[in-house]
Amino acid sequence: MQFQNMNILITGGASGIGLGLAREFIAAGNTVIVCGRRNEKLAEAKKLLPTLQTLTADVQTVEGRIALRDTIVEKYPQVDILINNAGIQRRLDLQTNEPWELTESEIATNLHAPIHLSQLFVEHLKNKSNAAIMNVTSGLSFVPIAQMPVYCATKAALRSFTLSLRKQLADTSIRVIEIIPPAVNTDLGGPGLHTFGVPVEDFAKAVVSRIAAGEVEVGYGTAENSRLAFQPIVDEMFKRMNLR
Numbered sequence: 001m002q003f004q005n006m007n008i009l010i011t012g013g014a015s016g017i018g019l020g021l022a023r024e025f026i027a028a029g030n031t032v033i034v035c036g037r038r039n040e041k042l043a044e045a046k047k048l049l050p051t052l053q054t055l056t057a058d059v060q061t062v063e064g065r066i067a068l069r070d071t072i073v074e075k076y077p078q079v080d081i082l083i084n085n086a087g088i089q090r091r092l093d094l095q096t097n098e099p100w101e102l103t104e105s106e107i108a109t110n111l112h113a114p115i116h117l118s119q120l121f122v123e124h125l126k127n128k129s130n131a132a133i134m135n136v137t138s139g140l141s142f143v144p145i146a147q148m149p150v151y152c153a154t155k156a157a158l159r160s161f162t163l164s165l166r167k168q169l170a171d172t173s174i175r176v177i178e179i180i181p182p183a184v185n186t187d188l189g190g191p192g193l194h195t196f197g198v199p200v201e202d203f204a205k206a207v208v209s210r211i212a213a214g215e216v217e218v219g220y221g222t223a224e225n226s227r228l229a230f231q232p233i234v235d236e237m238f239k240r241m242n243l244r
């Protein structure tokens, strides 16, 4: 896919993987807008990447997502790529009786938001000659870690949704791309929990160059191993089950 002079919105792009992707996309000659809830993180990101545009937004709520779409259409109508990257991860003991709202917020951020934002942005992106929706899933979409049961379920569901979205948009100008990270060294789940992960820079560089080369499913490291293990079976069955 062409990767110059594109206008890219990255949800949750003020830190971690989103910020790493923003850096690579800017270096390749694109304009990047990131959004998130914490203004101090947005300001830090802007300091690191002065051409970065930042927006305060909360994708966990229906109103927040609609407001984000409205702001983009009004102030940044040139946006032609949406990257659904914002996510949270919680360790959860299913034998404890914690408030349901905590689980609900994880599902809303990781699954409702990318599904809803994809739907909200299709109308806008359909008018562009070269557009894309990119969803950030996980190696845990394929094989869960039981300590984070809801997180893994949301990522498996997002992968499934992404396959359907790609099929439904096949006749449009919108390409649908899945980015599948392994453990990456970010603050996901809280500082210090992912220090064993691969460096953000290595991951982001590899992802952006593979997307530019035309790949639509991009894993890395162990996540790429999982993707490749399942891909031939899934591809074959998906074709058979989606003849129309």
Ligand SMILES: NC(=O)c1ccc[n+]([C@@H]2O[C@H](COP(=O)([O-])OP(=O)(O)OC[C@H]3O[C@@H](n4cnc5c(N)ncnc54)[C@H](OP(=O)(O)O)[C@@H]3O)[C@@H](O)[C@H]2O)c1
Binding pocket: 011, 012, 013, 014, 015, 016, 017, 018, 035, 036, 037, 038, 039, 041, 057, 058, 059, 060, 061, 084, 085, 086, 087, 088, 089, 109, 136, 137, 138, 139, 180, 181, 182, 183, 184, 185, 186, 187, 188, 189, 194, 197
């Ligand atoms: N790191 C890994 O090992 C790994 C592996 C596989 C997949 N992933 C996926 O990669 C994506 C990025 O995660 P990361 O590792 O880069 O972690 P991160 O550094 O914690 O980044 C997550 C970003 O999402 C934003 N965010 C969270 N809730 C939001 C909301 N309601 N509205 C708007 N923004 C929100 C956060 O900003 P605010 O808190 O300021 O809103 C933060 O900037 C996630 O989808 C994650 O599941 C990560």
